[in-house]
Amino acid sequence: MILRAGIVGCGGISRRHAAAYDGLEDVDLVAMCDINRDALNNRADEYGVSNRYTDYPEMFANETLDIVSVCTHAPLHAPIAIAAAKVGIHVLCEKPLSIDLETADQMVAACHDAGVHLAVSHQFRFTPLFREAKSLVDSGKIGELRSIREVGKGREAGFELMEMGVHYFDEMDFFLDGISWIQAHITYQGHDVTDADIMHSSELCKTDRRDNGIVAGDTMLVHIGGANSTYGIMELYQREPRHGWMMGPHLLGSEGQLMIKPNPQTGIDEMWYCPFDVSFAAHTPVWEQIELDTSAFLISGKAWKSRHTIWSAQNMRDAILNGNQPELGGRNALTSLECVSATYASHFSGTKVRLPLEKRRHPLTK
Template identity: 35%
Template structure:
């Protein structure tokens, strides 16, 4: 079997910092094409990563018969159209999060994947963080006994420090982003909680604000209250207004102890037991915008295509996590709890 040939649609920060370098480091892959509506950006990216072709129209990239798989790294409103077109053209798709801007779009993506028999994976990298994987395993093994509650947060100073277009970024435009910090960061945590706790969210309440960024038409601070099927309750906070340092921590409160994830700079997991004892785990650092190592997402996607296996975060999984966030938007608008 020759190398898998990949094309990347969208040459912004996530493509240049995560997808392309990780494809480049994967010996099973050859980067053959990139696409961006800004021609100069597409050309520069192609040169940087040794892609033979660059395009400004994603339809042209998708029609390239050399391409086996595609990463969708566009603004959110294009995730579904590009993914569906690529799946229909017989390409495997890795799509950035949030996977879509509505239930209809998400369902259409899942249907396109099923019809074409090609993989659809959503890039929820929090599942690949070593402390999060360990937490899932320990909770499933009953290490904390019954789980009562949690709090999780994902916040940093905002996309202007990270996006290719800075303060003019699509991230701040509702018609292109659909949703702000809640979709950019909150959806990661919805996915993480579902993964770690091993159960679905059943009810959501929320407060969603745009109180920190000028010239923005999306939310930048959101707090959601979640209740799972077994009655675990907790908070999920997403923010673009944590101005000094990033917060990506999760705390799980159980019958036998408290598990603290990605809260301490040295120990990525700390368990404080009811009897007063503490166990510290050093399990490798989480990804931040400043500290880029291998996210695990790209390698997992490549291996699922190579071995014809179901990826860890299918379209269905991506939708279940997005559903929590869409419910939070609805709860804020209606001022009523939303049942899932």
């Protein structure tokens, strides 16, 4: 069976979805939609897609799609996903799943009721390097995993939480075998965040145009509780990129450390290993790179060495064809966004907040 794919939203990330459908066997990219004709034509020309729409309900009505990628900004993820579900189309949604848990719950319910999959595209965990790192950690390469540290790209924390933060929560969920609680502290311009500091993401972050709904704070320290007394630490604060983005997990074990970070020159992820736990700089052996054979990165004869969307799209394709849930489908689609809500709920209550959250309303909506 060949799956017929469509894309709604033809901006930056749509290139990765188009490349994914172009590069996957058993999938044809047949239709694209954007309200901006230039963006639509640019992307559709690039991938030779002739069925073009400026209205997504019209695309869903005219085309017989099996899967759609939702690649607009976050506030439109829910209405587009729900409209797709109603006509029986599986949904691969860009992160963050939505702007709040109430609308995200509606997406999950609509897809469940329609018998279609809804998965969120946190592609990092599906890449060969992340899979290899997980299997090394599970086999004891760094002793007992103690914690994971992640640092944002340098944008204001409230904005960054919806950008890299949700990816990092997903990484933590992956490496820590689930997240059970969040404890967070948030500041804005040097003071503890209060109700007066809640604002729209465009007011907080003037350097990025994406709409992430309401947010708060320029600095955050988030503690994450994983399974078996393991922890995550996420630091989001403003800074200039100096040697490239630091994004990627630093895994600290009782007998060693692993890091996956993009090479600053090529942007391609590398995995590095240190056979020593955190200690004195002078006693720390040199880090060594663990390289995978190129064959590990091959899909349809091409090597995909970065954090390409093709890795999450492949998982979604297989789920549709095999009739099982995608790895980040169903309730799993909610986890990273649930952590965002838990971060704010923890700061404002001054307590450790357990998942899943009972209160589904956005904690910043008073």
